[in-house]
Amino acid sequence: MDISNLPEEHQNLLEALKKAIIEIDEQSAKQITAAIAEAKIDPNVAIKYAIAQGAAEIGEKFDNGTYFLPHLVMAGDLMDAIGRKLEKNLPKDRIQKKVVIIIGAVQGDMHSVGKNLVATMLRSGGFEVYDMGVDVTSMAFIDKAKEINADMIALSSLLTTTMPYQKEIIEDLKAMGIRNKYKVMVGGGPVTEKFAKEIGADGYGKDAIEALEVAKKLFS
Numbered sequence: 447m448d449i450s451n452l453p454e455e456h457q458n459l460l461e462a463l464k465k466a467i468i469e470i471d472e473q474s475a476k477q478i479t480a481a482i483a484e485a486k487i488d489p490n491v492a493i494k495y496a497i498a499q500g501a502a503e504i505g506e507k508f509d510n511g512t513y514f515l516p517h518l519v520m521a522g523d524l525m526d527a528i529g530r531k532l533e534k535n536l537p538k539d540r541i542q543k544k545v546v547i548i549i550g551a552v553q554g555d556m557h558s559v560g561k562n563l564v565a566t567m568l569r570s571g572g573f574e575v576y577d578m579g580v581d582v583t584s585m586a587f588i589d590k591a592k593e594i595n596a597d598m599i600a601l602s603s604l605l606t607t608t609m610p611y612q613k614e615i616i617e618d619l620k621a622m623g624i625r626n627k628y629k630v631m632v633g634g635g636p637v638t639e640k641f642a643k644e645i646g647a648d649g650y651g652k653d654a655i656e657a658l659e660v661a662k663k664l665f666s
C-alpha cells in the first residue's frame with residue numbers, strides 16, 4: 447500500500463497509527479484513530495496501511511522472538527477495536543437484492559481480526575452477514591447455512607494447519623448434494639487463489655476490500 451500521494455499530514459497520521467499498533471500502544475492508537483476520522487482519511491486506506499501492515503510486523507516480531515503470545519492477543523484486541531472504529535466511516539455502497547452470507551474462522555482457528563474486517567466490509571456493501579465467530583466446524587457452518595437460508599459461506603484460515611478445513615466444508619456440501627446451493631468464498635493469510643481453485647471454492651479475496659469486490663461479482 448503506497449500512501450506517498452496523500453497529503454503529508456495524512457501520511458504522518460497513518461504512519462503514527464501503524465507505529466502505535468506495532469508497539470501495542472492502545473491509548474495512542476485510539477487517539478490517532480480519532481484524528482484519522484476527523485481528517486476524513488479513507489478508512490480502507492487506514493485499514494490496509496496501518497492494520498494490515500502493522501499486523502505483518504507484529505507477526506515478524508513473534509517470529510523473531512521479540513513478541514510472545516500475550517502480545518499477539520493484545521495486538522489482536524487492539525486491531526479489532528481500531529478496525530471497528532475505522533469501519534464506522536466506511537461509505538455505504540448498497541447492493542440491490544438481499545444476499546445472506548455466513549462467515550467464520552474454520553475449525554481450530556482462533557484468529558478473528560481479519561474475518562471481522564471482511565464481515566464489516568461485506569456489511570458496508572449491503573450484504574446481510576451472519577458471523578459465526580472462530581473455531582467453527584464444517585457441520586456448524588452447514589447447519590446454520592440451511593437454517594438461515596444463506597447464499598454464501600465465507601471461510602477464514604490464518605494457519606496452514608486449518609486450511610484443510612476449508613476444503614472439508616466444500617467436500618461435505620458435495621457429499622450432501624447441496625454444493626450448488628451455496629457460493630463458497632475463502633481467504634486468510636496463507637490462503638492463495640491457487641489453493642482456492644484447487645479446493646473448488648467459488649471465490650477468493652486476499653483482503654477485505656477484495657472480499658467485497660468478489661462477493662459483488664458473484665451476486666451481480
Ligand code: B12
Nearest residue numbers: 501505522556558559560602605606633634635651653654
Ligand atoms: C493476532 C494474532 C494472533 C492472535 C489472534 C487474536 C485475534 N483475536 O484474532 C492469537 C494470540 C490468538 C494468535 C494465536 C496463534 N497464532 Co497467530 N497471529 C496473529 C497475527 C500477529 C496477526 C493476525 C491478524 O490479526 N492480522 C490482521 C488481519 C487484518 O489480517 P488477516 O487476518 O490476514 O486478514 C486479512 C486477509 O487475510 C483477508 N481474510 C481473512 N479472512 C478472510 C476470509 C475471507 C472469506 C476472505 C475473502 C478474506 C479473508 O482479509 C483480511 C482483512 O484484510 C499473525 C501474523 C500476521 N502477519 O498475520 C499471527 C499468525 C497468523 N499466528 C500464527 C501462529 C503460529 C499462531 C499460534 C499457533 C501460536 C502458538 N504457538 O500458539 C496460535 C494459534 C491459535 C489458533 N488455534 O488459531 C502464525 C501462523 C503461521 C501459519 N502460516 O500457519 C502467524 C502468521 C504468526 C507467525 N508469523 O508465525 N495469533
